[in-house]
């Protein structure tokens with residue numbers, strides 16, 4: 508970006524002084540910037556809360572953003588048009604491999620909150636770093652890095668803080684706690700005890716549909732705003748954040764921006780994971796098998812829409828508590844998914860299916876079967892995944908080797924092996940494998956315009 512452009516961006520954000528770093532974030536991606544960065548900018552006390560955000564695997568995002576002083580344009584895109592806002596809450600953008608800076612910031616007494624968007628799959632992989640940490644080498648996983656930072660905080664006697672998971676996992680605070688504890692215990696039981704006494708793990712349900720930025724988005728911001736921003740983010744107008752847990756050293760007044768704090772987060776998590784994310788996964792596989800590219804296109808296909816609605820009917824039977832307003836929520840989802848100006852690519856959602864389906868299909872399938880019903884619509888989510896990976900074996904997945912091994916088997920054994928990857932117990936239950944097996948082939952041969960599927 509030109510110096511002139513940057514100055515104009517700076518003026519636009521009216522950020523004379525940057526907020527001090529009090530939040531450390533792991534996982535500097537588009538979603539972090541459309542969600543936590545937006546909420547922090549809109550908190551009443553935003554001036555007190557700057558975010559230092561670390562990338563995950565690649566340094567590029569940090570480099571581009573650091574050159575813009577952390578500033579970027581958020582484009583809110585609705586059917587009615589675009590609106591543009593410069594976000595200034597990310598005051599430092601850092602390569603995740605810069606462990607020195609991470610340790611420095613996590614051990615600083617003024618750091619009060621660590622937020623995470625590290626992907627669902629990353630919570631299972633922290634222990635991969637244990638041998639490296641024990642050998643005194645640099646950790647490479649987000650949880651390994653987090654534990655190293657917490658160890659430094661303990662050494663510095665910098666006091667308690669809150670870790671806030673913002674990934675699409677049920678009970679994500681406790682999942683983060685367990686992942687961190689496993690590494691810390693292997694490294695030093697004293698550290699594990701310190702974490703137990705000083706680190707609060709907050710669970711959250713996060714929501715804002717945010718596709719990857721494209722070259723067209725960069726060009727559009729240039730045309731509409733009159734400056735060149737190399738790292739804008741396009742998102743939908745809707746956003747939601749439900750949090751549950753304790754912040755021992757305080758937090759931004761995110762409630763000013765609409766965040767909701769609850770005692771029991773489970774009903775909200777399930778509503779989001781099953782209705783929104785579950786529908787996304789169905790559309791990702793069924794939609795691509797039927798020749799569609801985006802969520803809006805897939806939803807416009809009556810066959811895809813019907814399987815989504817059937818899954819919603821099943822899931823809704825097991826959603827209760829809180830203030831869920833399911834009919835309104837479903838109607839809002841149809842509108843959000845139908846926003847055709849947001850090109851949300853099905854290929855992006857399809858990745859890491861074995862982890863996502865555990866959260867999106869399995870709870871509904873188990874609940875339906877416990878109630879004496881077949882759970883056909885939930886089983887169909889697994890069937891469309893199974894049909895999709897049979898013809899797309901290269902799809903990114905944390906269990907890629909298990910999927911490749913399953914793909915070598917005959918169809919019946921293949922489906923059983925895939926289900927075992929998701930849940931060995933369910934795979935052992937009579938009738939489940941057969942049900943998924945029956946539902947799979949019709950999708951394997953399906954293409955748009957060829958009638959209805961089972």
Ligand code: CS2
Pocket residue numbers: 675713714715716717783784787788855856857863
């Ligand atoms: C999607 C989510 O990629 C996926 O798996 O289902 O990223 C979804 O867009 C967000 O959770 C929306 O809040």
